[in-house]
Amino acid sequence: MLEIRAIQPADNKELAATLRSILVEMGVPKVGTAYADKALDCMFETYDVSLSRYFVVLQGDRIVGGSGIAPLANYVGPVCELQKMYLNASLRGKGVGRQLMQKCLNFAREVGFEQVYLETMPYMEAAQQLYVKSGFYYIDGPMGDTGHCACPIHMLKDLNNDT
Numbered sequence: 001m002l003e004i005r006a007i008q009p010a011d012n013k014e015l016a017a018t019l020r021s022i023l024v025e026m027g028v029p030k031v032g033t034a035y036a037d038k039a040l041d042c043m044f045e046t047y048d049v050s051l052s053r054y055f056v057v058l059q060g061d062r063i064v065g066g067s068g069i070a071p072l073a074n075y076v077g078p079v080c081e082l083q084k085m086y087l088n089a090s091l092r093g094k095g096v097g098r099q100l101m102q103k104c105l106n107f108a109r110e111v112g113f114e115q116v117y118l119e120t121m122p123y124m125e126a127a128q129q130l131y132v133k134s135g136f137y138y139i140d141g142p143m144g145d146t147g148h149c150a151c152p153i154h155m156l157k158d159l160n161n162d163t
Contacts, residue, residue, distance in 0.1 A: 001059070001060065002057060002058065002059055002064075002091075002096060003057070003058045004055050004056070004057050004058075004099060004100055004103055005055065005056060005058065006053060006054070006055060006056075007043055007044050007047060007053075007054040007055065007056050007066070007068075008044065009044045009045075011043070011044060011056055011063060012041065012042055012043055012044050012045075013041075014062075014063045015043050015056060015063050015066060016040045016041050016043065018063050018064065018065070018066075018086075018088070019040060019066070019084060019086055020040065022065070022086040022087070022088060022089075023086065025089065026086075026121075026124070027123070028121060032151070037084075040084075043066075043068075043084075046070075047068050047070065049070075051069075051070070051071050051080070051111050051112075051113075052068065052069060052070040052071070053068060053069055053104075053107045054066060054067070054068035054069075054083075054084070055067055055068065055100060055103050055104060057087065057091070057096060057100055059088075059091075064087065064088040064090075064091060065085075065086050065087035065088055065091060065096070065100065066084065066085070066086065066100070067082065067083070067084060067085035067086070067100050067101060067103075067104050068082075068083045068084055068085075068104065069081070069082060069083070069104045069105075069107050069108045069113075069116070070083055071113075072117050072143060072144035072146075073144050073145050073146060074144050074145035075117075075143055075144035075145075077114075077115075078112060078113050078114040078115065079113065079114070079115045079116070079117055079143065079144070080108050080113040080115075080116055080117070081116070081117050081118060081144070081146065082101065082104055082105075082116050082117070082118040083118075085097070085100065085101065085104075085118075085127070087100070092126065093126065097127070097130050098130060098133075098134065101130070101131075101134060102134075104116075105134070105157075105159065108159060109159050113159060114158070114159055114160065115156055115157060115158055115159060116136075116156070116157045116159060117143050117144065117154070117155070117156050118131065118136065118154075118155050118156075119142065119146055119151035119153065119154055119155075120151060120153045120155070121151055121152075121153065122152060122153055124153075128153065128155075131155055131157075134157065135157045135158070136155040136156065136157040137155060137156060137157070138153070138154070138155055139154045139155065139156050140154070141154060142154050143156070
């Protein structure tokens, strides 16, 4: 049984370990990506601020993934960022990512964002397919300042386009 819910303070340690193990499994560089983010160890506190929310995916009582929404750093305008969206391999390709992302996009709309930005790696092709199916499109360069200089793929979604 799967559940998607907002992060809780007690989730921090398990979520950090889960996300780092997924990043290692995917071959993500440890520098210039989410792996190095200090926020990974205090996700509840990081997202317990205005216009931000992180959702965890639970399988039974185990955290098996998550994703968040937060204002795009160092950017002026109603744009947020889809952040740290990762799932255990056993759940990929089964519609869980789409459900998780939809939860994030619904939150973004509810709090007034008009666009959602994301960054990813070139070899994360399945994730890019999901993003495109969900209405994201490729853009030529980065927006804001995410600190993820090693992520060369940049995408944007207009939230008024429901797909």
